[in-house]
Amino acid sequence: xxxxxxxxxxxxxxxxxxxxxxxxxxxxxxxxxxxxxxxxxxxxxxxxxxxxxxxxxxxxxxxxxxxxxxxxxxxxxxxxxxxxxxxxxxxxxxxxxxxxxxxxxxxxxxxxxxxxxxxxxxxxxxxxxxxxxxxxxxxxxxxxxxxxxxxxxxxxxxxxxxxxxxxxxxxxxxxxxxxxxxxxxxxxxxxxxxxxxxxxxxxxxxxxxxxxxxxxxxxxxxxxxxxxxxxxxxxxxxxxxxxxxxxxxxxx
Amino acid sequence: xxxxxxxxxxxxxxxxxxxxxxxxxxxxxxxxxxxxxxxxxxxxxxxxxxxxxxxxxxxxxxxxxxxxxxxxxxxxxxxxxxxxxxxxxxxxxxxxxxxxxxxxxxxxxxxxxxxxxxxxxxxxxxxxxxxxxxxxxxxxxxxxxxxxxxxxxxxxxxxxxxxxxxxxxxxxxxxxxxxxxxxxxxxxxxxxxxxxxxxxxxxxxxxxxxxxxxxxxxxxxxxxxxxxxxxxxxxxxxxxxxxxxxxxxxxxxxxxxxxxxxxxxxxxxxxxxxxxxxxxxxxxxxxxxxxxxxxxxxxxxxxxxxxxxxxxxxxxxxxxxxxxxxxxxxxxxxxxx
Numbered sequence: 001x002x003x004x005x006x007x008x009x010x011x012x013x014x015x016x017x018x019x020x021x022x023x024x025x026x027x028x029x030x031x032x033x034x035x036x037x038x039x040x041x042x043x044x045x046x047x048x049x050x051x052x053x054x055x056x057x058x059x060x061x062x063x064x065x066x067x068x069x070x071x072x073x074x075x076x077x078x079x080x081x082x083x084x085x086x087x088x089x090x091x092x093x094x095x096x097x098x099x100x101x102x103x104x105x106x107x108x109x110x111x112x113x114x115x116x117x118x119x120x121x122x123x124x125x126x127x128x129x130x131x132x133x134x135x136x137x138x139x140x141x142x143x144x145x146x147x148x149x150x151x152x153x154x155x156x157x158x159x160x161x162x163x164x165x166x167x168x169x170x171x172x173x174x175x176x177x178x179x180x181x182x183x184x185x186x187x188x189x190x191x192x193x194x195x196x197x198x199x200x201x202x203x204x205x206x207x208x209x210x211x212x213x214x215x216x217x218x219x220x221x222x223x224x225x226x227x228x229x230x231x232x233x234x235x236x237x238x239x240x241x242x243x244x245x246x247x248x249x250x251x252x
Numbered sequence: 253x254x255x256x257x258x259x260x261x262x263x264x265x266x267x268x269x270x271x272x273x274x275x276x277x278x279x280x281x282x283x284x285x286x287x288x289x290x291x292x293x294x295x296x297x298x299x300x301x302x303x304x305x306x307x308x309x310x311x312x313x314x315x316x317x318x319x320x321x322x323x324x325x326x327x328x329x330x331x332x333x334x335x336x337x338x339x340x341x342x343x344x345x346x347x348x349x350x351x352x353x354x355x356x357x358x359x360x361x362x363x364x365x366x367x368x369x370x371x372x373x374x375x376x377x378x379x380x381x382x383x384x385x386x387x388x389x390x391x392x393x394x395x396x397x398x399x400x401x402x403x404x405x406x407x408x409x410x411x412x413x414x415x416x417x418x419x420x421x422x423x424x425x426x427x428x429x430x431x432x433x434x435x436x437x438x439x440x441x442x443x444x445x446x447x448x449x450x451x452x453x454x455x456x457x458x459x460x461x462x463x464x465x466x467x468x469x470x471x472x473x474x475x476x477x478x479x480x481x482x483x484x485x486x487x488x489x490x491x492x493x494x495x496x497x498x499x500x501x502x503x504x505x506x507x508x509x510x511x512x513x514x515x516x517x518x519x520x521x522x523x524x525x526x527x528x529x530x531x532x533x534x535x536x537x538x539x540x541x542x543x544x545x546x547x548x549x550x551x552x553x554x555x556x557x558x559x560x561x562x563x564x565x566x567x568x569x570x571x572x573x574x575x576x577x578x579x580x581x582x583x584x585x586x587x588x589x
Contacts, residue, residue, distance in 0.1 A: 045481075048484075048485065049484065050481050050484055050485070069487075069489075070484065070487045070488060070489045070490075071487035071488075071489075072487075073487065074485065074486055074487025075487070078485060079481075079485045080485070081481050084479070084481075084482065085479060086478065086479070087337050087338060087339060087477065087479070088477050088478075088533040089531075089533065090533055094533070098474075098475060098478060098482075098486060099486070101471070101475050101486045101487065102486055102487040105471060106470070106471025106472070106474065106475075107471070149485070152485075152486070
């Protein structure tokens with residue numbers, strides 16, 4: 001369970017996250033949706049202690065993120081941001097191996113090696129494992145970083161726009177993988193996502209934000225309603241039911 | 253591809269073949285160590301004549317000073333580049349040694365040269381290092397622990413601070429008594445030929461301690477090189493470690509500047525070469541490699557200059573020339589992004 005209460009963050013005079021109180025249930029996939037500038041990514045970086053908050057508290061699995069030692073948090077929660085820039089030349093396997101740092105402190109054991117190889121396999125990276133990260137395409141690099149946080153083997157997995165840079169095939173595979181992590185390994189997955197239809201098809205809970213505020217929280221069935229989406233995005237979105245999933249049509 | 257344990261099978265490992273074709277970092281390190289040893293031995297023995305009891309200790313002090321400066325400059329530059337996640341800015345470029353020169357000037361100005369000349373070298377040095385750590389903490393900490401880091405902003409801040417500090421130093425120097433200024437000049441333009449043996453022992457202890465601390469931090473440094481957000485995700489207390497590394501860099505810069513005066517581009521030269529030779533990101537290799545490279549460059553260079561060309565003090569000029577060209581090259585190749 002991730003509990004947020006009264007979370008606020010401002011940049012200068014602009015309030016990017018405004019008094020957000022919510023509970024993200026354990027297990028399952030939770031998507032955060034909203035237009036550009038809604039504060040989704042900022043909220044994720046506040047939850048994951050990448051940025052300090054101005055007010056409020058966040059507890060991840062009972063650990064207060066402002067007070068718990070960073071290393072202990074790193075064994076409970078992993079975060080991946082959209083932009084990941086490397087200044088050094090690193091092989092994919094070495095990058096993924098860094099995911100074990102919170103557990104091994106830099107001296108990987110046999111068990112750590114197992115986690116690394118499994119993460120590489122789950123993201124289809126075994127053929128690329130000995131390539132340098134800067135030789136990969138954008139989508140492959142994205143997968144390499146996701147493999148790193150996967151190797152971290154945490155109960156909570158936070159991903160900021162994981163579908164960025166991925167084509168349709170890899171987007172679907174990514175969401176299926178996240179679904180599997182939640183269903184089979186019991187992880188709690190929180191993603192910031194732009195495509196409302198991916199959110200609708202693959203998540204259990206959706207948080208809808210706008211202007212720094214949390215407008216709605218609910219199941220895909222509750223959020224995928226024309227009036228709710230109109231309030232969030234300011235456009236008319238028709239909802240169609242296709243194969244049991246609610247799909248928003250916003251092309252006309 | 254993988255068995256039930258998730259580990260690759262031996263056949264798979266064989267198929268992948270050897271991990272690299274370039275010489276492994278261990279080999280590079282061994283070669284560098286041998287080269288350093290050869291340089292030290294040659295420096296001590298070439299052209300040895302006259303009163304050995306006089307010449308040998310003199311040369312030993314010189315070699316010791318060069319070794320210490322090599323380690324101090326190499327380690328401080330490497331760690332600085334790691335925590336700022338860049339490959340081009342160094343403590344010198346950011347104005348650290350200008351800060352140390354300013355502190356020395358301010359101390360002479362405030363206390364007076366004659367009082368300082370009679371004060372114990374170790375005590376004076378300790379006070380200066382302490383001031384250096386405090387001031388660099390005040391001036392630079394905010395720049396490196398923040399969430400948003402722009403290399404352009406850092407470079408600009410470094411240049412402005414460096415110019416400001418040098419300006420402030422020269423103002424104080426113009427205001428002070430000419431005889432005190434001469435004492436100060438002695439401090440600034442100390443070369444390897446006139447190192448105080450007491451200062452050398454103090455410096456050796458300080459550099460040794462910091463190097464040991466850096467070695468203990470090697471795995472954390474590897475993680476820091478991934479950038480702030482990834483490091484935080486992996487459980488590194490970024491603010492604390494960066495502050496700590498900044499303290500270590502300040503101390504190392506103070507030592508090397510106290511021993512031989514400012515060397516702006518030496519660190520950049522050595523660390524860039526170290527990355528090229530090791531072809532490895534791991535600080536386990538990089539920390540010793542840059543130290544040894546620095547030692548080979550300084551001792552070997554000094555040896556060649558003194559014995560082959562018959563010059564005496566031009567080594568720093570040569571190093572600055574080569575380092576400056578490298579700096580321009582890196583800038584033009586677009587390393588500053």
